[in-house]
Amino acid sequence: MSDTPQPVKIEPARKSGMRSASVVWIIPILALVAALFVAWQTYDDRGPLIEIKFDNGAGIARRETELRFRDVAVGVVEDVRFSPGLTGVVAEIRLDKAIAPYVDVGATFWIVRPELSARGVSGLDTVLTGVYIEGAWDGDIGPAASSFTGLTEAPLFRLGQEGLQIALRTSAGGSLTENSPITFRGIEVGRIGKAQISPEGNFAIADAIIYAPHDRLISPSTRFWDTSGFTFSVGPSGAQIDFSSFATLVSGGLTFDTFVSSANRVTDGTMFEVFSDEVSARNSLFARDETDPFEMRVVFDENISGLAVGAPVELSGLQIGRVQSVSGVIDGDRFGDERVRLNAQLSIQPSRLGLPEDVTPEEAQAYLTERIDDGLRARLASASLLAGGLKIELVQVENAPRIVIETGDGSIPIIPTTESDISDVTATIENVVGRIVDLPIEDVLNSTIQFLDSARTLLSSEDVRETPQAVRALLGDVRSIVASDDVQGIAGTLNAALLRFEGLLAQLVEDRLAERLVNAVDAAAAAADGVTASVEGVPDLLAQFQAIATKAETLPLQEFTEQLTALVASMDDIVGTDAARELPADLSAALNEMNATLRELREGGAVDNINATLNSARQAADNVAISAQDLPALVSRMEAVLSQANQTIAGYNKGEALSRDAQAAMRDLSAAADAFASLVRMLERNPSALIRGR
Amino acid sequence: MEISGQNQNFISARDLGVVACTRCTQVWPAGTQICDRCGSTIVARDEKSLQRVWALWLVGLMCYVPANTYPMLQTRTLLSVQEDTIVGGAVELIHHGAVGIAVIILIASVVIPLAKFMAIAFLAISVMRPSSVSSHHRQLLYEVVEYIGRWSMIDIFVVAIMSSLVQLNTLAAVNPGRASLFFALSVIFTMLSAQAFDSRMIWDAQTRQERNPRDE
Numbered sequence: 001m002s003d004t005p006q007p008v009k010i011e012p013a014r015k016s017g018m019r020s021a022s023v024v025w026i027i028p029i030l031a032l033v034a035a036l037f038v039a040w041q042t043y044d045d046r047g048p049l050i051e052i053k054f055d056n057g058a059g060i061a062r063r064e065t066e067l068r069f070r071d072v073a074v075g076v077v078e079d080v081r082f083s084p085g086l087t088g089v090v091a092e093i094r095l096d097k098a099i100a101p102y103v104d105v106g107a108t109f110w111i112v113r114p115e116l117s118a119r120g121v122s123g124l125d126t127v128l129t130g131v132y133i134e135g136a137w138d139g140d141i142g143p144a145a146s147s148f149t150g151l152t153e154a155p156l157f158r159l160g161q162e163g164l165q166i167a168l169r170t171s172a173g174g175s176l177t178e179n180s181p182i183t184f185r186g187i188e189v190g191r192i193g194k195a196q197i198s199p200e201g202n203f204a205i206a207d208a209i210i211y212a213p214h215d216r217l218i219s220p221s222t223r224f225w226d227t228s229g230f231t232f233s234v235g236p237s238g239a240q241i242d243f244s245s246f247a248t249l250v251s252g253g254l255t256f257d258t259f260v261s262s263a264n265r266v267t268d269g270t271m272f273e274v275f276s277d278e279v280s281a282r283n284s285l286f287a288r289d290e291t292d293p294f295e296m297r298v299v300f301d302e303n304i305s306g307l308a309v310g311a312p313v314e315l316s317g318l319q320i321g322r323v324q325s326v327s328g329v330i331d332g333d334r335f336g337d338e339r340v341r342l343n344a345q346l347s348i349q350p351s352r353l354g355l356p357e358d359v360t361p362e363e364a365q366a367y368l369t370e371r372i373d374d375g376l377r378a379r380l381a382s383a384s385l386l387a388g389g390l391k392i393e394l395v396q397v398e399n400a401p402r403i404v405i406e407t408g409d410g411s412i413p414i415i416p417t418t419e420s421d422i423s424d425v426t427a428t429i430e431n432v433v434g435r436i437v438d439l440p441i442e443d444v445l446n447s448t449i450q451f452l453d454s455a456r457t458l459l460s461s462e463d464v465r466e467t468p469q470a471v472r473a474l475l476g477d478v479r480s481i482v483a484s485d486d487v488q489g490i491a492g493t494l495n496a497a498l499l500r501f502e503g504l505l506a507q508l509v510e511d512r513l514a515e516r517l518v519n520a521v522d523a524a525a526a527a528a529d530g531v532t533a534s535v536e537g538v539p540d541l542l543a544q545f546q547a548i549a550t551k552a553e554t555l556p557l558q559e560f561t562e563q564l565t566a567l568v569a570s571m572d573d574i575v576g577t578d579a580a581r582e583l584p585a586d587l588s589a590a591l592n593e594m595n596a597t598l599r600e601l602r603e604g605g606a607v608d609n610i611n612a613t614l615n616s617a618r619q620a621a622d623n624v625a626i627s628a629q630d631l632p633a634l635v636s637r638m639e640a641v642l643s644q645a646n647q648t649i650a651g652y653n654k655g656e657a658l659s660r661d662a663q664a665a666m667r668d669l670s671a672a673a674d675a676f677a678s679l680v681r682m683l684e685r686n687p688s689a690l691i692r693g694r
Numbered sequence: 695m696e697i698s699g700q701n702q703n704f705i706s707a708r709d710l711g712v713v714a715c716t717r718c719t720q721v722w723p724a725g726t727q728i729c730d731r732c733g734s735t736i737v738a739r740d741e742k743s744l745q746r747v748w749a750l751w752l753v754g755l756m757c758y759v760p761a762n763t764y765p766m767l768q769t770r771t772l773l774s775v776q777e778d779t780i781v782g783g784a785v786e787l788i789h790h791g792a793v794g795i796a797v798i799i800l801i802a803s804v805v806i807p808l809a810k811f812m813a814i815a816f817l818a819i820s821v822m823r824p825s826s827v828s829s830h831h832r833q834l835l836y837e838v839v840e841y842i843g844r845w846s847m848i849d850i851f852v853v854a855i856m857s858s859l860v861q862l863n864t865l866a867a868v869n870p871g872r873a874s875l876f877f878a879l880s881v882i883f884t885m886l887s888a889q890a891f892d893s894r895m896i897w898d899a900q901t902r903q904e905r906n907p908r909d910e
């Protein structure tokens with residue numbers, strides 16, 4: 001501790017610049033190096049900037065919106081600005097360096113937004129986080145690009161996705177719903193992409209993808225059809241409503257089936273047609289493949305209602321197309337007046353014309369043009385008499401004036417027309433209707449009414465009313481007769497008579513005694529004449545009968561003679577009685593016999609006899625047929641005999657009051673004779689009727 | 695008043711041939727290397743003080759740049775993630791009507807650090823060349839800078855407290871942004887820079903100023 005301070009050594013100030021520098025400078029230098037390193041690294045890590053142009057920048061935010069690839073962020077939007085001319089929004093995206101080389105010219109970008117559809121919700125995460133830009137590119141490094149155009153919606157095909165890409169085309173009148181699922185057995189196996197309308201506007205076409213491994217379900221014979229909407233049908237089993245799924249009900253959808261197995265695989269880009277339903281899809285498989293239809297026009301002078309869109313176009317009765325549209329046309333230059341004409345646009349299917357396979361529409365059109373030169377004309381014809389619809393027929397007209405068809409570009413060629421067939425049909429219908437009108441229906445009705453009136457008056461007359469009573473009385477009489485003991489005996493007699501008749505017929509068969517019989521009957525007629533001459537002379541008559549009988553006995557045929565004798569004896573017995581009152585008793589007896597016979601018949605005893613008789617009768621009838629010419633004479637003579645007999649009996653009626661029953665019996669006998677006559681006539685005409693019973 | 699009047703009769707310790715320990719304030723004869731009381735190194739003047747000041751000041755300034763450009767606070771709610779820089783957050787607060795808080799944040803995070811940078815730079819420059827500001831004022835400025843340095847971490851405290859309190863998983867979360875680290879570094883280096891300044895040099899410049907006219 002001294003009061004005087006030591007001399008101060010001030011060495012540091014003399015040191016060199018390097019030595020005087022403080023080590024603390026290392027800190028800022030390190031900081032600087034670190035900052036520079038970080039800056040360099042940041043710059044080095046920074047990927048390239050790409051530009052994507054979108055229609056609108058919905059939800060794209062600077063430094064927030066990410067670019068994602070397979071749902072991993074690979075970039076971020078650095079800036080959003082308008083494109084020159086304000087035609088769109090350009091998002092500048094800083095890519096990650098690692099992924100940048102893959103973002104080549106084939107890359108596609110689209111904005112993922114939340115989407116709520118009938119099939120469900122997608123992109124829900126973007127509700128909270130905001131939209132993001134999804135990119136798709138393949139794993140190969142291609143030519144670099146820095147400017148892209150974003151897609152308006154997510155593409156159907158994402159690069160690297162396995163699947164079969166096909167094109168779907170609507171059939172005529174069909175529809176396609178874009179972004180709808182393709183289901184198979186209810187499972188979504190593919191999607192329809194964005195649909196486009198063909199340049200001609202006659203069908204829609206859409207890309208579609210069938211995801212692997214379902215693409216093996218598709219073969220060239222696969223048919224697609226629309227499952228959207230629902231079908232409602234009422235059948236025997238009740239009402240039925242069908243729809244595939246709720247999603248397809250609302251948003252539409254397709255399904256497909258391969259009706260005919262095929263080993264061929266389908267390559268990407270194959271075109272398939274979409275049918276409206278399964279039936280038409282199935283039918284189409286067996287029809288020829290349809291090619292693109294071509295269009296032609298027809299202008300009809302007549303304005304005839306009934307030609308509707310979809311009406312068939314026929315060539316030689318074969319449908320080759322359909323009416324696509326119907327409109328009126330006024331073309332003063334072409335037709336010379338200002339009338340409205342019927343303009344029908346036809347869609348003609350070339351493959352239906354019967355031309356060779358893979359015919360093009362142009363070839364088919366050329367063919368039709370050629371035919372038109374030869375006189376092919378279009379005309380309206382009735383498609384259906386009941387429905388009244390019209391169709392268009394292409395018919396060959398002989399000596400048709402030559403017409404030049406314009407087939408220039410832009411205008412649809414017009415098929416010349418000829419007189420329509422429709423008026424003929426109308427005339428025919430009118431004819432038919434006229435004839436129906438001309439039928440004398442009223443006269444017939446009047447006659448019928450008159451007839452019915454007469455019938456009513458007849459029926460309401462007293463006589464007719466009494467008829468039942470008379471009939472009843474008659475029946476009562478008949479019953480009393482039948483019930484009487486006498487009638488009981490008739491059957492036996494009748495049986496005997498039948499037996500004899502059988503024998504007689506057999507005899508007739510054997511000996512062809514018709515002529516002799518005729519003679520005999522002639523004699524009988526003569527005898528009857530005698531009888532007629534005098535009632536009192538009945539014994540004489542009988543004597544003559546006796547004589548005839550004796551004569552007959554002299555005939556060589558013993559049996560016949562005996563029977564005839566017996567017959568005449570019976571007649572003698574009947575007629576020869578003094579008291580005509582006994583006649584009923586005999587009749588009763590005869591009826592008794594008949595009754596017994598009937599009983600026997602019922603019991604079957606006489607059936608054999610009858611059979612035998614009928615057999616004989618058949619043979620006799622055969623013979624009768626042979627000598628048919630004789631029978632009429634015989635019959636007439638018999639009739640004469642019987643009428644004489646009738647008169648004779650009528651003569652009896654004068655003296656002694658014969659009972660009504662007897663008279664009736666006589667009448668019946670007469671009727672029986674008539675019936676027999678008719679029977680004989682019938683047999684004459686048709687002998688075999690005896691056998692067949694008709 | 696009194697300070698300005700003392701200028702003329704001011705004598706530094708070096709002029710008296712003594713040196714004080716900066717740690718325990720024990721006065722030793724000039725040339726003493728080690729303080730016998732506390733064992734710290736004793737120098738009359740820290741020749742490398744200015745270099746350290748400038749070096750640390752530079753690092754502090756470097757850190758201050760990202761502290762303002764990077765987000766200070768990351769607020770993540772269910773729907774969005776918000777990252778705010780210091781100034782941006784303050785502006786947003788003004789938009790929300792909280793002008794008072796915004797002013798506090800701006801003063802604590804922008805005005806004071808910037809003022810510190812400027813104050814240190816001014817002090818470092820003023821010891822090397824003549825200054826119109828009196829030595830007493832500069833001493834006062836230095837003491838204020840030294841004192842206020844420890845409060846500059848208020849932003850970091852806020853971020854730390856918020857981050858630890860608001861952690862509701864998916865619903866909401868507050869995380870410190872990258873700027874908080876740089877801001878903290880900036881504050882630290884600024885404090886170190888201020889400490890590195892040897893305030894005795896203020897007075898050396900004073901004496902030099904007084905001597906020079908006398909030399910002439």
